[in-house]
Amino acid sequence: MIEMNLKSGFxxxxxxxxxxGGTPSVFGAETIGRIIEAAHRSFNILKDAEITLEVNPDTIxxxxxxxxxxxxxxxxxxxxxxxxxxxxxxxxxxxxxxDADLAGKWAREAGFENICLDLIYGIPGQTxxxxxxxxxxxLSFAPEHLSCYLLTYEPGTPLDASRQKGRFHPLNDDKISxxxxxxxxxxxxxGYAQYxxxxxxxxxxxxxxxxxxxxxxxxxxxxxxxxxxxxGLGPTSHSFKEPERFWNxxxxxxxxNELAAGRLPPSGREMLSRSQLMMEAIYLGLRQTEGIRxxxxxxxxxxxxxxxxxxxxxxxEEKGLIRSTQNRCALTHKGMLxxxxxxxxxxxxx
Amino acid sequence: MINIRNFSIIxxxxxxxxxxxxxxxxxxxxxxxxDFQDQILDTMDIERxxxxxxxxxxxxxxxxxxxxxxxxxxxxxxxxxxxxxxxVSRALASCEGALLLIDxxxxxxxxxxxxxxxxxxxxxxxxxxxxxxxxxxADVERIKQxxxxxxxxxxxxxxxxxxxxxxxxxxxxxSIVKDLPPPAGDPEAPLKALIFDSHYDPYRGTVVNFRVFQxxxxxxxxxxxxxxxxxxxxxxxxxxxxVRVPQKQLSAGQVGYLIAGIKTVSDTRCGDTIxxxxxxxxxxxxxxKEAKPVVFxxxxxxxxxxYEELAVGLEKLKLNDASLIYEKDTSVALGFGFRCGxxxxxxxxxxxxxxxxxxxxxxxxxAPSVRYQLIMNDGSTLIIDNPSLYPDPTKIQTTMEPFxxxxxIIPDRYMGPVMKLCLDRRGSNTNYxxxxxxxxxxxFELPLAEVVYDxxxxxxxxxxxxxxxxxxxxxxxxxxxxxxxxxxxxxxxDALSQLVHKDRAVERAKRACEKLRDEIPRQQFKxxxxxxxxGNIIARKTISAFRKDVTAKCYGGDVTRKRKxxxxxxxxxxxxxxxxxVMIPQSAFMSVLKTDTD
Numbered sequence: 001m002i003e004m005n006l007k008s009g010f011x012x013x014x015x016x017x018x019x020x021g022g023t024p025s026v027f028g029a030e031t032i033g034r035i036i037e038a039a040h041r042s043f044n045i046l047k048d049a050e051i052t053l054e055v056n057p058d059t060i061x062x063x064x065x066x067x068x069x070x071x072x073x074x075x076x077x078x079x080x081x082x083x084x085x086x087x088x089x090x091x092x093x094x095x096x097x098x099d100a101d102l103a104g105k106w107a108r109e110a111g112f113e114n115i116c117l118d119l120i121y122g123i124p125g126q127t128x129x130x131x132x133x134x135x136x137x138x139l140s141f142a143p144e145h146l147s148c149y150l151l152t153y154e155p156g157t158p159l160d161a162s163r164q165k166g167r168f169h170p171l172n173d174d175k176i177s178x179x180x181x182x183x184x185x186x187x188x189x190x191g192y193a194q195y196x197x198x199x200x201x202x203x204x205x206x207x208x209x210x211x212x213x214x215x216x217x218x219x220x221x222x223x224x225x226x227x228x229x230x231x232g233l234g235p236t237s238h239s240f241k242e243p244e245r246f247w248n249x250x251x252x253x254x255x256x257n258e259l260a261a262g263r264l265p266p267s268g269r270e271m272l273s274r275s276q277l278m279m280e281a282i283y284l285g286l287r288q289t290e291g292i293r294x295x296x297x298x299x300x301x302x303x304x305x306x307x308x309x310x311x312x313x314x315x316x317e318e319k320g321l322i323r324s325t326q327n328r329c330a331l332t333h334k335g336m337l338x339x340x341x342x343x344x345x346x347x348x349x350x
Numbered sequence: 351m352i353n354i355r356n357f358s359i360i361x362x363x364x365x366x367x368x369x370x371x372x373x374x375x376x377x378x379x380x381x382x383x384x385d386f387q388d389q390i391l392d393t394m395d396i397e398r399x400x401x402x403x404x405x406x407x408x409x410x411x412x413x414x415x416x417x418x419x420x421x422x423x424x425x426x427x428x429x430x431x432x433x434x435x436x437x438v439s440r441a442l443a444s445c446e447g448a449l450l451l452i453d454x455x456x457x458x459x460x461x462x463x464x465x466x467x468x469x470x471x472x473x474x475x476x477x478x479x480x481x482x483x484x485x486x487x488a489d490v491e492r493i494k495q496x497x498x499x500x501x502x503x504x505x506x507x508x509x510x511x512x513x514x515x516x517x518x519x520x521x522x523x524x525s526i527v528k529d530l531p532p533p534a535g536d537p538e539a540p541l542k543a544l545i546f547d548s549h550y551d552p553y554r555g556t557v558v559n560f561r562v563f564q565x566x567x568x569x570x571x572x573x574x575x576x577x578x579x580x581x582x583x584x585x586x587x588x589x590x591x592x593v594r595v596p597q598k599q600l601s602a603g604q605v606g607y608l609i610a611g612i613k614t615v616s617d618t619r620c621g622d623t624i625x626x627x628x629x630x631x632x633x634x635x636x637x638x639k640e641a642k643p644v645v646f647x648x649x650x651x652x653x654x655x656x657y658e659e660l661a662v663g664l665e666k667l668k669l670n671d672a673s674l675i676y677e678k679d680t681s682v683a684l685g686f687g688f689r690c691g692x693x694x695x696x697x698x699x700x701x702x703x704x705x706x707x708x709x710x711x712x713x714x715x716x717a718p719s720v721r722y723q724l725i726m727n728d729g730s731t732l733i734i735d736n737p738s739l740y741p742d743p744t745k746i747q748t749t750m751e752p753f754x755x756x757x758x759i760i761p762d763r764y765m766g767p768v769m770k771l772c773l774d775r776r777g778s779n780t781n782y783x784x785x786x787x788x789x790x791x792x793x794f795e796l797p798l799a800e801v802v803y804d805x806x807x808x809x810x811x812x813x814x815x816x817x818x819x820x821x822x823x824x825x826x827x828x829x830x831x832x833x834x835x836x837x838x839x840x841x842x843x844d845a846l847s848q849l850v851h852k853d854r855a856v857e858r859a860k861r862a863c864e865k866l867r868d869e870i871p872r873q874q875f876k877x878x879x880x881x882x883x884x885g886n887i888i889a890r891k892t893i894s895a896f897r898k899d900v901t902a903k904c905y906g907g908d909v910t911r912k913r914k915x916x917x918x919x920x921x922x923x924x925x926x927x928x929x930x931x932v933m934i935p936q937s938a939f940m941s942v943l944k945t946d947t948d
Contacts, residue, residue, distance in 0.1 A: 197901065224909060238909075345873075
């Protein structure tokens with residue numbers, strides 16, 4: 001809240017507030033309510049803003065959820081990760097599969113009309129059948145949004161250490177890409193459209209005023225990919241206002257000390273050059289099914305998109321990895337499997 | 351004439367020549383302080399950035415000495431790199447004396463010696479100047495010892511300066527007046543003048559820099575250049591004081607320029623003699639040589655439609671650089687380009703950089719090659735510098751390659767590693783001598799082909815920066831050559847072919863394949879990179895296909911991390927060239943030249 005005060009001069013109108021990273025649901029409803037209130041005091045937050053709270057199934061009760069909603073939360077992001085007890089154990093989660101089931105049910109009962117589930121797949125030993133069963137169970141209460149993340153082994157994590165010690169065998173690339181493709185296909189068949197590598201939104205065809213797909217996409221998540229300005233609060237949090245990105249002290253005690261002394265706790269910032277912005281526009285653009293908005297790209301960077309990247313694009317189109325329309329350039333499903341190989345090809349031509 | 355002094359400053363690279371020149375110019379008030387910028391004689395960006403002088407510049411400094419007489423001090427600034435030794439020798443031939451600049455902490459180095467020898471050949475009077483005495487690491491006594499032992503000069507005559515801080519500049523100017531002889535030569539004799547440089551002015555044509563040895567020259571004189579006998583009518587003569595200052599005439603002893611409506615610098619050869627058409631001198635100045643390129647490489651535009659622009663760029667560079675030669679070349683892989691000849695690898699890099707910077711071109715350069723002599727079975731001789739023209743080896747009787755004599759000066763603790771480096775490069779040690787109790791000058795005969803790549807960098811690194819190197823071309827010796835081809839997915843990429851010594855072929859092929867594997871980004875299919883001599887594959891590496899790897903989530907700080915990774919991967923890969931089905935980055939073409947993994 002001190003940080004909110006210090007940053008209250010940030011001249012933005014906010015249409016989304018996201019309380020997450022870590023497990024903020026360990027706090028009671030009252031605390032969360034106070035945080036939201038404080039945010040309203042310090043910032044210009046729109047009335048119909050998306051206000052998301054990240055929760056873990058083991059930290060919530062129906063009453064707490066009810067309280068969150070009354071405190072102003074209108075979107076719940078549940079860290080389910082998996083419905084498979086073994087996998088939950090592998091991932092070091094503290095909740096059971098039935099906790100996960102209950103979390104969705106309670107959230108709905110508490111009156112939340114915008115619920116997102118986070119799932120992780122690509123777990124060692126996971127079969128396609130098992131993963132689809134997870135998805136099936138997730139859909140049982142028809143969440144508006146799903147984030148399906150592939151398991152990654154980040155250097156320095158205990159998980160990566162065990163992997164290096166050979167305690168388990170990660171799935172091979174082919175199996176992983178098979179799971180990835182199955183996810184897109186299964187969810188599409190069930191009325192969920194992929195709009196980013198890991199993000200899916202329910203298509204509500206009965207809602208005629210606003211297409212449901214647009215409505216159910218995470219406002220918050222998309223800001224990272226569309227160069228929308230955002231303000232981060234708390235240790236390590238990142239903020240962005242083109243062309244600048246800045247972030248806070250990662251160390252919690254340092255962060256607290258700085259704030260206690262009445263100072264902002266930033267630890268780094270970068271001013272993005274034209275070519276860096278271009279790089280990010282390509283990378284982030286290709287993560288989204290909409291792809292790179294080429295007209296906007298050309299306007300922003302004053303280049304001819306097709307001409308600048310023609311050497312690469314032609315080959316990739318021929319191979320069915322990318323498709324270009326008049327004002328979009330996007331990866332195909334197959335192309336998405338090779339995102340990390342394709343992006344450098346384009347980036348190298350900047 | 352008695353009040354003229356013509357002098358050069360000779361120094362090893364980085365010993366402070368440009369800074370000393372700057373101070374001399376400032377001390378004589380030729381340039382107003384507000385118009386002054388550092389390294390004022392180095393007009394090219396590359397010269398300033400790399401701290402080297404590429405073109406000779408002259409400046410005429412009026413100096414009123416303690417004897418109350420005003421002297422015209424002509425400073426002839428010389429290029430500071432082994433590639434341009436001939437140009438240096440012509441500039442020195444135009445002087446009576448030289449300041450020998452030595453860094454007070456670095457001491458005498460190979461170029462110091464090489465330049466000193468050059469100066470001595472021209473009977474120049476030498477004034478030793480110990481510079482950078484302000485540095486904490488300065489050791490004047492040790493340098494004086496070196497001046498006595500290594501150079502055989504009187505250490506007591508050395509002037510101590512800090513060009514950076516302006517110390518000792520007055521002493522230098524006084525010593526030039528007092529210790530250097532004035533020029534000699536009969537102003538009434540037929541004109542005899544030595545060209546030591548020229549540059550191109552888009553409005554006036556070639557501006558010829560020269561020194562008058564006898565006679566005089568003025569506007570409307572008809573002059574001829576003795577090497578080609580072409581006549582030109584002089585439009586203007588003058589002296590340089592940063593800008594051109596026209597004079598009525600230039601006579602024996604003076605240094606200056608002439609403009610005579612000459613269209614290209616190629617007609618104006620460094621070392622040539624200028625005389626009057628109607629009253630020629632009896633003999634030309636000695637030592638004239640045609641500038642002979644020793645390193646050859648092909649230049650291709652990355653963009654297929656860049657050929658015309660490249661042609662224009664080269665043509666314009668050539669206006670100012672008579673030693674650059676080029677002719678059309680074609681490659682199956684790279685399309686139309688030019689085969690170019692350079693005085694050395696630095697010259698090559700300078701040309702490449704200038705084309706890219708001043709003409710906005712993206713270029714691919716092929717592996718530098720030297721010029722080989724092939725004696726064919728039928729007795730004819732074939733001169734070859736381009737791997738693509740290498741004939742059927744069964745028709746070759748003998749192959750000859752150029753050798754150099756290298757002089758390397760090092761602290762003696764590096765003797766072992768330097769010996770190994772030179773032997774690895776097929777060199778032979780001819781002899782060595784101790785300059786002082788711990789400094790050694792070693793002489794090697796080395797194939798030129800082995801030093802044109804990264805020899806100097808390597809020498810610097812194994813001697814921790816203390817080694818210095820100079821060379822002269824010697825002669826051709828019999829050798830055993832092979833043409834190493836590189837195949838990418840079975841397709842020979844002609845632009846990657848190199849001529850290599852047979853004994854080195856396998857190693858070179860292996861390194862080239864490794865480098866290419868690291869430089870060529872993964873593509874949708876597996877890529878085989880092979881090295882072959884004749885039909886035999888002697889090395890192979892595989893670049894695996896695109897990996898399926900769906901990436902992690904990407905929010906907030908992930909974006910920065912990912913971008914940094916992309917920036918790292920991107921380095922040097924901006925310019926790609928499609929060769930067959932494979933995208934090859936520009937950096938890959940240069941990478942195969944590097945003989946080392948570091």
